[in-house]
Amino acid sequence: MIxxxxxxxxxxxxxxxxxxxxxxxxxxxxxxxxxxxxxSVTIEIRDGGRTYIRVTDNGSGITAEDVEIAFRRHATSKIxxxxxxxRIETLGFRGEALASICAVxxxxxxxxxxxxxxxxxxxxxxxxxxxxxxxxxxxxTTVTVRDLxxxxxxRYKFLASDAAEARRIxxxxxxxxxxxxxxRFSMINGKNxxxxxxxxxxxxxxxxxxxxxxxxxxxxxxxxxxxxFTLKAHVSPPDKTLPSRNRQIFCVNGRIIAxxxxxxxxxxxxxxxxFKGRFPIAFIFLAMPxxxxxxxxxxxxxxxxxxxxxxxxDFVTEAVxxxxxxxxxxxIVSVQKYDSSAxxxxxxxxxxxxxxxxxxxxxxxxxxxxxxxLSTIREDKFTESHRQETxxxxxxxxxxxxxxxxxxxxxxxFNTYILAQDDDCFYMIDQHAAHxxxxxxxxxxxxxxxxxxxQQLLVPISLAVSSDVTSTEGEWIDKVRSMGYDIxxxxxxxxxxxxxxxxxxxxxxxxxxxxxxxxLSDKPDLTNYRILDKIITRSCKSAVKGGDVLDESxxxxxxxxxxxxxxxxxxxxxxxxxxxxxLYELERMFKRA
Ligand SMILES: Nc1ncnc2c1ncn2[C@@H]1O[C@H](COP(=O)(O)OP(=O)(O)OP(=O)(O)O)[C@@H](O)[C@H]1O
Ligand SMILES: [Mg+2]
Numbered sequence: 001m002i003x004x005x006x007x008x009x010x011x012x013x014x015x016x017x018x019x020x021x022x023x024x025x026x027x028x029x030x031x032x033x034x035x036x037x038x039x040s041v042t043i044e045i046r047d048g049g050r051t052y053i054r055v056t057d058n059g060s061g062i063t064a065e066d067v068e069i070a071f072r073r074h075a076t077s078k079i080x081x082x083x084x085x086x087r088i089e090t091l092g093f094r095g096e097a098l099a100s101i102c103a104v105x106x107x108x109x110x111x112x113x114x115x116x117x118x119x120x121x122x123x124x125x126x127x128x129x130x131x132x133x134x135x136x137x138x139x140x141t142t143v144t145v146r147d148l149x150x151x152x153x154x155r156y157k158f159l160a161s162d163a164a165e166a167r168r169i170x171x172x173x174x175x176x177x178x179x180x181x182x183x184r185f186s187m188i189n190g191k192n193x194x195x196x197x198x199x200x201x202x203x204x205x206x207x208x209x210x211x212x213x214x215x216x217x218x219x220x221x222x223x224x225x226x227x228x229f230t231l232k233a234h235v236s237p238p239d240k241t242l243p244s245r246n247r248q249i250f251c252v253n254g255r256i257i258a259x260x261x262x263x264x265x266x267x268x269x270x271x272x273x274x275f276k277g278r279f280p281i282a283f284i285f286l287a288m289p290x291x292x293x294x295x296x297x298x299x300x301x302x303x304x305x306x307x308x309x310x311x312x313x314d315f316v317t318e319a320v321x322x323x324x325x326x327x328x329x330x331x332i333v334s335v336q337k338y339d340s341s342a343x344x345x346x347x348x349x350x351x352x353x354x355x356x357x358x359x360x361x362x363x364x365x366x367x368x369x370x371x372x373x374l375s376t377i378r379e380d381k382f383t384e385s386h387r388q389e390t391x392x393x394x395x396x397x398x399x400x401x402x403x404x405x406x407x408x409x410x411x412x413x414f415n416t417y418i419l420a421q422d423d424d425c426f427y428m429i430d431q432h433a434a435h436x437x438x439x440x441x442x443x444x445x446x447x448x449x450x451x452x453x454x455q456q457l458l459v460p461i462s463l464a465v466s467s468d469v470t471s472t473e474g475e476w477i478d479k480v481r482s483m484g485y486d487i488x489x490x491x492x493x494x495x496x497x498x499x500x501x502x503x504x505x506x507x508x509x510x511x512x513x514x515x516x517x518x519x520l521s522d523k524p525d526l527t528n529y530r531i532l533d534k535i536i537t538r539s540c541k542s543a544v545k546g547g548d549v550l551d552e553s554x555x556x557x558x559x560x561x562x563x564x565x566x567x568x569x570x571x572x573x574x575x576x577x578x579x580x581x582x583l584y585e586l587e588r589m590f591k592r593a
Contacts, residue, residue, distance in 0.1 A: 001273035002066040006093065019100050021159060022049025022148060023168040028097035029143050030176055033057030034183065034254070035090045036141065039199060042186040043173050048165030050148055058140040067120045068132055071238070073099040087290050091255060091301075103127045104155070105148045111141040126151050164213050170194055172256075174210045179251035179282060181206055204234055207283055213279060215247060215476075220328045224319035229312075230287040231319045237325065237578060238270060238569070239331035241278035248282045253290060257304050262286075265313045269320035273570045284316065318464035326399035329569055330427070333581040362400050370424040404563040409556060415549050418559075425580045429557065435544040438561040440537060440572040442503045443483055452484040453502035461497040461510055462490060466523040466562055469493075475526045480516070485509070504543070512543035537572040 019025060026043060033041045034340065036059025046052035062070055069075045076095030079085060085093070101107060102124040119137035123130045149156035158301045159165060166189050177185035177197045184199030208216035210334040218240060222233035250262045262284055270280050294305040306312045323329070406422035413419060446452060466481030469476075470493055480487055484501030500509035519535045526532050562568045562577065570576050587593035 002068070002069045002071055002075050002077045002095075003080065005076060006078070009079075009085070010074040010095075019104055019148075020155065021168065022165050023052060023172050024409070025049065025053055025101055025105075025145050025148065026055065026169050027172055027176075028092075028101060029053070029145075030173065031091035032097065032143075033059055033141065034176075034180060035092050036060045038140065038183060040184045040186075042285070043169075044188040045166060046190055047171055048159070048162030050159060050162060050165065051146060053145040053148075054142065056140065056142040058138070061116075061139055061141055061413055062108035062109075062111045063113055063115065064120050064134075066124050067109065067111060068129055071098050071102050071107075071122075071124055071127070071129070073533060075099070085296055087291055088195065088295055089253075093296070094299075099127070101145060104152050105150065106146045108144045108146075109137060109141065110137050111145075112137050112139050114139050153536045174291045175249050175251070175256045177210060178203065178206050178249065179254055179256060179285065190206070203232065203285070207234060211247070218328075218332075219281065219283075220323050220326065222319050222323040224315070224322070228289045228292075228316065229315050232285045232317060233320065233323075234283045235269075235320055235323065236281035237329050237331065238273035238280070238574075242272050242281055243278065245279045248279065248284075250284045250286075252293065253288060255295065255301065255304065258302055261306060261309045261313050262316060265316035266320065268313070268317045269324060272567055272572050273324065273574055275574045278291065282320075286312070286316065288312070312534075323399055323400060324569075327402045327425075328399040330402065330425075330578045330580045331576050332585075333579055334585060360409070395567070402569075404559065404568075406421070408561060409552065409559065412550065412555065418550075418555055420559075424583045426583070426586065427580045429562075429578055429580055430575070431548075431550065431555075432544060433575050433577045434562050434568075434574075436540050436571040437565055437568065437577055438558065439504075439508070439544050440540045441565050441567075443501065446484050446501055446503070447479075447482050452482070454484045454486060454499040455502050456486075456499050457497065457506065459544075461500075461506075463497065463510070463513060463517070465493055465495060465517045466521045467493060468523060469517050472520060472523070472526075476516075476520060479526070479532070480513070485513070487513075507545070508543040512539045515539040515542040540572060556593055 005545045019028075022045070026045070026049065030041060031045065033055060036057060038057035038059035040058045042054075042056045044052070044054045044056075066077070072095075074095045075098075076093060078090045078093045078095075079088070098107075098109075103126065106125045107123070110119060118134045120132065121137075122132045122137040149159070150512070162318045170187060170189065173185060173187045174195070177183070177187075177195075181197070181201045181203045182199060184197055187194040195210050197209060204216065204219065204221070216234075219236055221235040222231060222235055224231045245263065248263065248266065250257050250259050252259070252527070266280060266282055266284075274280065292307045292311075294307070295301055297303055297305050402444075403422070407420045407427070408422065409418040410421060416431055418427075418431055418434075420427045420429060470489065473489065477487065484499070485497060486499035487495055487497050490496040497509070497513070500506065504512070516535065516539045519538065524531050524535060526535075569578055584593055
């Protein structure tokens, strides 16, 4: 039953939505279709939606009595009382979408409920009902919106090119289609069927279907439930990143939203695992108790407010972090090159064999930049020839925890790369990056621990420093002592070190301090935790020596220490410690598979 809301409730709703471009209309119509329980929704647009938008659903339909009321402002069947506002479980609730749309265009609505024998056809132009008559039609609702802004030339002028408006619409429908995997979506742009999802509930299949294989393949599944929260996500391994966040899609209780809380959760989960300025791909679907969030804070509902930001952030961070500790997060060396050069280009996310020895990730990834930009700009990507019906079913990706116990060390090459294997993979481990990771975590632990483990030096080290270092002593000396150093001013721009952290070798301890003092002469702000952390990670790098020949027991000790790390798969700067090649890839290289 559609009712006009009492004024006092209406005033509590963040309304005043402006239909500013075609995508706003598509959004409202699709949301109405989903609220009506549709299992199939078809979206057709022409000329970027400017001249024609049609959304067809097989949902509940609207009764003959209600159909005209639906176009009135504050007319909704979704809430009745003020209390309902605290527990909104539908996408709509303001009762203003149809009213706003029919004010600026020519609308035709055809609808039929399952109970009634015939349907209704209503035509509304500039908010005026021109026709309301019986008609034969299938169950469900079809809304056609023509000539957007024909009566508001000022707004018409601000529309972007048809291609740009179409792209916005396709982007929106892509996202909403992902959030409703059980609904079959068809997106048609002019004469092109852009995509059709299967409606069979396979999110990963939909991601590949909509965004293509280069985005969708190799994603790591994340699943976690706790305290009323359920997260289902697909995120990229840390070596597969993009230069922007435009493939981070957040869906909370079926609503596509922008959220700095979820962005931060991702940043934290990937901390130390990727380079600055790079972003993981992430499709995040979060279900949570509706009373723990407020969707009624912005007319377009694109923003929501969580009652407890850190509860949500911690939950998502934890879930993604756990998934990134699994075996699928280890970068994989792909050998596409051996199949055909054409395919190699299709798959530029993976290392080429040649580059894996000395991974030049940034240059590897600069290829992706161009590709991902092209993929968003070029519309022919969305033509029928590229996107057929979902090749369902895509096998469910599994992500077992990585098991260090299964690793068998084979040896080392170039005094730098440790070789190891388990049952179905061959690993190369960057000895220097691994050392750095171990060194960094031990230093951090020691810094935070109440009890410090130090070793006394037989012969104290004396270190000559610049006057900048002595003059800022108050800012750094306690921090260095917290790491386990016994250090004092010795006069004459010199410091004397009597004890060093227990886990360091003497040369490491000295190199670390020298690097730290070097950084201090640039007068950094040590009270800023992030700056301090950056300086420490840099100093770890110079402290740890690379290229040493390790014997078997040293290699085993290093792997054991790595295993104990919170984040064993990358150095503190985001370079990978592990790279793997699957048995299957090897067999393909030798033309056995
Ligand atoms: N596709 C549809 N199928 C069934 N009922 C519909 C459909 N579209 C609209 N309605 C009915 O018309 C009413 C008004 O729709 P409208 O979109 O204007 O408001 P709303 O969805 O209730 O709130 P909001 O303004 O937040 O979208 C809805 O509450 C619903 O009852
Ligand atoms: Mg609505």
